[in-house]
Amino acid sequence: MQGGMNPYLHNVRTANTGKEATITVQGEGVVKAKPNVVILTLGIRTDSKNVKQAQEENAVQSKQLLDALKQLGIAEKNIETISYTITPQYEYINDKALLQGYRVEHLYEITVLNVQKAGEVYDIAVSNGANVAKGLRFRISHPNKYYEQALIQALQQAVEKARAIASTYNLNINPVPLSFVEESAQLPREVASYATLHAQAAPPIQSGELEIISTIRAIFTYL
Structure with a gap:
């Protein structure tokens, strides 16, 4: 056959x-x-001519963000710093690099244990100073x-x-x-x-x- x-x-x-x-x-x-878990990567970015001032402004906004997330019910163990960077900002004029200031970026990984709540977390983050988003991912617990x-x-x-x-x-x-x-x-x-966060209302997250x-x-x- x-x-x-x-x-x-x-x-x-x-x-x-x-x-x-x-x-x-x-x-x-x-x-x-x-999936029943959403992981958001959000953060605070601040710019200033003075590195110390950029750090202080970032610390203030970061505290506001963290306090708001905790009030929403996000446990401290589900909010983790994944990067903290200080980057000099230059402007090139006539082939010369002129220091313009400093950028501080503090990124957090926020684990949301309820997919339906992810949009609300996103909204609260934006309302409380988050101006950077590196992405989100879904997983099964x-x-x-x-x-x-x-x-x-x-x-x-x-x-x-x-x-x-x-x-x-x-x-x-x-x-x-x-x-x-x-x-x-x-x-x-x-x-x-x-990319950078702009939404002022909770977006639909599917x-x-x-x-x-x-x-x-x-x-x-x-x-």
């Missing part, structure tokens, strides 16, 4: 070593899930349970493939695999980026769905 008659044949290997006849197939499982579902799907698909191959050749397979290995696991994070993918290779015996 021609291999092209079965769509699974290109993923299959058969072996007969004299001990056990086997079929090797690959299975894939995909589970989609809505407990992805393992979804990966286990994807793993089960992958194994079920492998069994179906093995049965399809066996029936093509009028063979019977043992549905319990002789062995199987996980070839890959994919737990992606969805990423979206913003999370979409994330895909959890498991791929296995299984070996089945047949008669």
Whole structure:
């Protein structure tokens, strides 16, 4: 019988070593899930001719931002400094670099445990001095349970493939695999980026769905 008659044949290997006849197939499982955590990267940027003044202004605005976030219910452990930079600002005139002042940027990573609340957090941040956003990302707080579902799907698909191959050749397979290995696991994070913040009202933040993918290779015996 021609291999092209079965769509699974290109993923299959058969072996007969004299001990056990086997079929090797690959299975894939995909589970989609809505993320339940949003991580915002927001910050304060201040400019001044004097570096100390730029730092002091940044400290005042940063305190205002942090106080507002805490009043909104964001726990201190979910607000983390990820960078603090001081950058000289130059203007080039006649090929000469003239120091104009200093820029201080303090960036925070804010973990929001309720996706529906992310827009409100964004709004409060803007209203309380945040003028920089480096992006946001979504994640699933407990992805393992979804990966286990994807793993089960992958194994079920492998069994179906093995049965399809066996029936093509009028063979019977043992549905319990002789062995199987996980070839890959994919737990992606969805990423979206913003430029400088301008919004004065809570923007709609849509999370979409994330895909959890498991791929296995299984070996089945047949008669």
